[in-house]
Structure formats: structure tokens, C-alpha cells
Amino acid sequence: MARFAVRRLAAAVAVLFAVSVLVFVIFNVIPSADPARQLAGRSANPQLIASITEEWGFDEPLPQQYLTMMENILTGKVVSYETRENVDERIIEGIPATFSLCVGAAVIWMFFGILFGYLSAVRTGGLLDRALTVVAVTGISIPVFWLAAILLNYLTYEFEIFPSGGYVGLGEDPVEWANHLILPWVTLAIVYVGFYSRVLRSNMLDAMGEDYVRTARAKGLSERRVMTRHVLRNSLIPIVTLFGLDFGALLGGAIVVEGIFDINGVGQYAYESLINLELPPIMAITLFGAFFIVLFNALVDVAYAYLDPRVKLGESAQ
């Protein structure tokens, strides 16, 4: 376990370093984003720009600029060029909203993904299976922005069942918190429900052909026990991998859904920063997102070793 932790930590540092360098380099080859001009604002004159360039170190060699930027991000001193607000603080402010959105959506998609996948595998070829297949394929195919627009139009503006976007803190008012998040949760979860139920269904169909399932039946187990303890249990292992990767990626910001439902989270901030070509928040948010992907990758491996005793942590496969 110690070996695994140390290795993963080393790999995480390497990945984050590579990601940050890549973003930094890409940003510096894009023309028309002179940070000094951004900082100077509307009343820019050449003297002001020159003095800002001098003061902020934009004339220094790129590696030096990179180091300064990284140091500022890691010590919480980095500020945005446009608004001069502290970037790390803005990200931290956005975390509750983004996490509320992602965790809620994840609960919904795992619950319905597994339920639908299980039901259609158990009733393969039946009416229920076909109906769920249609649901799943529809869910996968619907564009998120379209679905969000439709839901908002009918459920919010036409029938006024749900509030129109915004985010209420869980601590302030739990009921309003949930009420505001239901539409975003459903919108975000629906693609994953379709996708996960299809993957689980095909995993389960594969597992049903396994010899150990035949053994389980020959022991005289009930059909439900065979399905849950032997077929479903073994089919969930790859689902865990998928979930870890998807969930980790989502925590870096669900840009579209946050944008449409006006949830002031990390994704919304990422969107603004991209529009304004602001390097400091883009760097910080990218690192933030990459951190979660790396973290959840490691958690997936731990979960894997727990779910499948044949897998040993940190041992390279022969």
C-alpha cells in the first residue's frame, strides 16, 4: 500500500506538471492576448502598458514566468488580469455549487444506470429490455444544451414547477438547494444513465455465460441470488472504473450545465475565463480539474483491488 501511494503521488506530480506546462505554452503562442494590455484596462497608454509589463514580469523569459505563475497558484496569490480578483478564492467559492451538482447527478446516474442495466439484462429481449434500450439510446443522443433548454422552457417558464437556475447553499436552505438543483442534476445525469445502463447490460450478458454462473445455478441458488451475487457483482467492476474517470473529470467543472442553469461554480468560472482569454484562472482551473482526474484514477485502482481479489495494488502485471 505504501509503495502504491508513493508511486501514485509521484505520477500525480508528473501529470500535473506536464498539464500545466502544456497549458502555459499553448497560451503563450496564442496571439492577441497581451496580459499587460488586459491589466491596463480601457485607459491603456503605452507608458502604462510598459510599466505593467515591467512590474508583472511579462518581459522575463517564459520559464521564469511559468515558475512565478505556478508559485502564485500554489500559494494562493494568483490574481486575474481583467478583474484583479484572487483566482484561488474564486475557485474555492465555486466548489460547493460544482460539487453539489456533480455528487447529486452522480447519485442519480449510478442509481438509474445500474437499475436500468440490471433490468434489461435480466429481461433480455423482452418488452422492458426494448423499452429501456430506447430510453438509453435517446438519453445518450440528446444534446445537453437542448435538453436543458426544453426542461427550462416547460418546467420552469410554462408550468413554473422549478426555479429558473441559480444556486442556493445547502447550509442556507436545504429544500431550496435541492429544488434549484433538480433540473441540472437530471440534465447532467441523463447521458450517463443511458451510457452506464448499456455498459452494465452487456457486461451482465457476458457474465451470464460464465462457468461460475452455471455452477451457482447447479448449487440450487435462487435465480435472484444468482443474478445479484454472481452476475451483477462481477459486472459492476468495470462500471466502477468508468465512474471514477467520469466523476473525476466532471469535478473540474460541468461547463455547459453550469452555464445554462446559471450555477456559479467552477465550470461557470472556467467558461468566463476562456471567453476573456485569462491565463491565470485557466491554469488554476486546469490544474484543479487534472488533480481530481488523477485522484479518482488512484481511487479507482484502490476500489478495483477491493472488488477483484485477483488484482494486487501496485504490482505491475506480468
Place this chain on the structure above:
Amino acid sequence: MSAPLLSVSDLRVSFATEDGPVQAVDGVSFELAPGEVLAIVGESGSGKSVTAQTILGLTRSHNTEIEGSIRLGERELTGASEAQLREVRGERIAMVFQDPMTSFNPVYRIGDQLVEAIRAHRPKLTKVRARERAVELLGAAGLREPERQAGRYPHEFSGGMRQRAMIAMALALEPEILIADEPTTALDVTIQAQILELLRKLNRERGLATILITHDFGVVAELADRVLVMHEGKIVERGGLDDVFYATEDAYTRKLLGAVVRLDQVPPLRPARREEPLLEVTDLVKHFPVKRGILIDREVDRVRAVDGVSFSVARGETLGLVGESGSGKSTLSRAVLQLLKPSSGSVRFEGREIAGLSRRQMRPLRPEMQMIFQDPYASLNPRKRVGRIVGEPLRLQGRASGAELRRRAQELLERVGLSPEHYDRYPHEFSGGQRQRVGIARALALRPKLIVADEPVSALDVSIRAQILDLLADLQDEFGLTYVFVAHDIGVVRHVSDRIAVMHEGKIVEQGPADQVCERPTDAYTKTLLAAVPVPDPRESRARRRSSA
């Protein structure tokens, strides 16, 4: 004969497939008396396994049609509900499957899987009591330290241990009938002998009635009281053990018995061909390092897969390389062909050192040495036409192209007993034996001098096995081929080899002329191996059991 425990009458099972219904079992009737061992023998596709699984209702599905009657005492099983069948499964009829590797669920501990079987029928039994019972059963099935074994996972068991655990699980509820479906097919001969001994003991001591499904007449001779021979879903021969072997009535059974390759039947002596060696292997070593470390891997141990092996093969000769799984024979054959880089030692081919040559340096030599693989299902690319597979070596080496390539590939197909029209078909359209012929044609394409055949017939039925061995012998005569024939079955190896080398734990423990190794073995392991081979001859196997008892 007392009242039968189980009687099957006019059983018919058909599966609906895309190409119409397939009649897997076609009017099978038999009875099983208390305490007897009934063997159902047949080749793959004969319907023997389907018959066995249908007894427990395991073949039921919406595209299966089952007719006829299966009576267990007073109970009719063909029309029984799932709930009624569940009371029979495990409780009154238990089953042991072929592949103990895949027949346990890999994610649960062995002990828990036994407990699950027990508690499915004894829900009132506490977990602690069920667990004690599981440990007791594992001990009775011959596992040492059963308490500890119960807490281990299937992948931590060897094949033999898993099959013992499978038998323990089958016996958990003291069933009246045990169905053993190819119980030893996936095991090494020495382990097979132990499992057969265990089954014999259970039958004798507990009077456990057993249905033994097998394709191996050696296993039948060791264990059965009565025999049914199945062919294309029908029973073609039935009778007492000796009657079936010595007073065979049916032509197909006679053919099947004749095709069995026997260890004690000496093939005609072939002229000695000791000329200059084609292949000389000296002190060949292949170690796999076991690495561990926090950040940087250090080698902490090594697996000595091949540990200092020397042998030579003369031109036109066949060297048989025998060993059980894990003996290092497959690693050795790959290291000889430089498909794996040897750790040390020398491999000389036609006098030239090839150990340590780079891939590029090996390429001109590759056409001279080819390989035939064990599994004709997995070693042919399912998306390529057979003609392309066979012609590929010619194309890669730039020997032929276009119409010329097609003509030569068709010639090769014809030479191995297929027809030129097979050129455009895909591997799945062929039977196992035909696929192995395709593998042979591919190996033959570049007119190699040396062919290493790694278990070329162990995945095939007995009748097909003999045909493939004959084909290999013909090709050897025609093209002056030299074979290294790798197999776990010393009977087959003796049949084809001039000389035999026996491998055990990475070393060659004995080598010499085939007759000498098989009849006057000097090494203790070779003796064990030879003694473990079941003889497809009931009288002899009884004599052998008496003398060893």
C-alpha cells in the same frame, strides 16, 4: 438390479439457432442404479454434456426445447418448476464441471462459496456452523490445512486444488447422485490420477452414484462400471465396462477405440536418423525477474522457467518434449525460436549461434523455423480469410503475390487435406481439426526446416487427433521436416517421437530414445508421470490398481 435412482427415457433436446434447430440430444434413454458409476463417452458435439446438464435443468432457456422424461425417484424433472428443480440441484444431484479454473466465482473466497451452497438448502443453519461444515468438507476432499484454504480465493489455488474444492462443494449436502462433466480434462496427468482416485473412493465408501461424462477412454477404464457411447445425440453402444471394450458391437465405437493413442502400443520403429544436428541447445536459461520497489524496481527474486536446459535435434528427427503445466516447456520452445529472449545459454541452428540475435538479424532465419500452436480457435485471426492466413508468410517474406500467392496458398490447403475452395472461408466456418490443418499449412508455407509444435493436438477430439498426427508424419517424410513436439500427454509424444525429453520445474530430468524413456525410465518424476497415465484397457487398469494397492 435394484430400482433405478434416475431414469431417463427418450430425452430430446434441441436448440433453436440462426440456421434452424439443432438436435443436440436425440432420443436418449438410460437408468442409473444406486452406487454405480455410469460413463457417458463421446466426442465434442456428441450431446453428452447437454444430456448431463439437462438432468439438472441447466440447459433450459427460451430457445431450447426439451422432450422426454427424466425421473428422479418419484419426481419428474423435465416438467418441474424452477423452484422444484432448485430443491434437486445440489441437494439430491450435484455437479462437478470441467474447468475448475472458471467454475468458481473469482471474487469470493472458496469457503464462502461452499457456505453459500450449504445455506441455499439449509437456511436455518448458522453461518458459523455452515462454515465448520465447509472446512470439514474441504478436508475430506483431500485439501491440507482446510481451515486456511477456506479463506483463500480461487486464483490462489492450483487446478487440482480447485477441482478438489469443487468436489467438496458438490458433496456438501450429501447428494444421491454426482454428475462429473469432464472432471479431469483440464488437469495434468498426475493430478488427474489423484482426482480419479478421490472419485473412486467416494463411490466405494459412500456408495455415491456417479455419472461420468468424458471423451477419454483411459478415464472410463479407470472408473466406470457401465458405459454409454454417444454419437450425434444418440446412444450408439451401451454395456458393462468390459463388454464395451472387448466385445464392441458398434462400428463408431470401434473406430473411436481404435483412434485412441496408447502409451503401451509401440509405433513401428523408424530408421535411426542420427546425422549432424539441426538444432543444438546448450545450458539455455530463461528467468523472469520478480520486481519490487517503492519508486525504482529492484529484482527481488526470479522465476526460473527454464533453468539450464541442453538438448540437440538431428535433421529429420522428432524430439518429444513432455512436461506438465508450469514445467517450462512452452517457455523453452519460445526461447529456442527467439520469440522470447533467453537469459543465457546457446541455441545453434545449423551450426550458427542464434541466441542473442536481434529481431532484424533473425528475420532472414524465420522462414527456416516455424511454430504450430495449441489452440486452433485462438491462434487464427477470425477476421481474415483462411487463404490469406496461409499465404501471409509468403507475402511478408516477398516470396509471392497476386495470382501466384493464391495458387500457392491453395496448394498448401490441398496438401494438408483441405480443399482449394476453402481459400475464401473464415476460420469460424471450420471444425477444430480443420483449423489445426490451417495452422499447419501456414507453418508449412515457407518450407521450414524446423517446426516447433506446441500441444498441437491437445485441444482436439481423439479421432481427429490421430488424423492430425498422421498428417504431421506424412509431411515430415515428404519435406524432411524436423519437429520439436511439445505436449503434456506422454502417450501422444511417444507415438510421434524418436527421442523424448522430460521436463520438470524448468529442467530436463531425463532424455533418450522414446522406447527407453517410456519403458525403462530412470528418473523418479518420469516414473510418476508414466504411472499416472490412465490406460484405456479395463483389465490392465485393474491389474495396475491391484499391484499398486
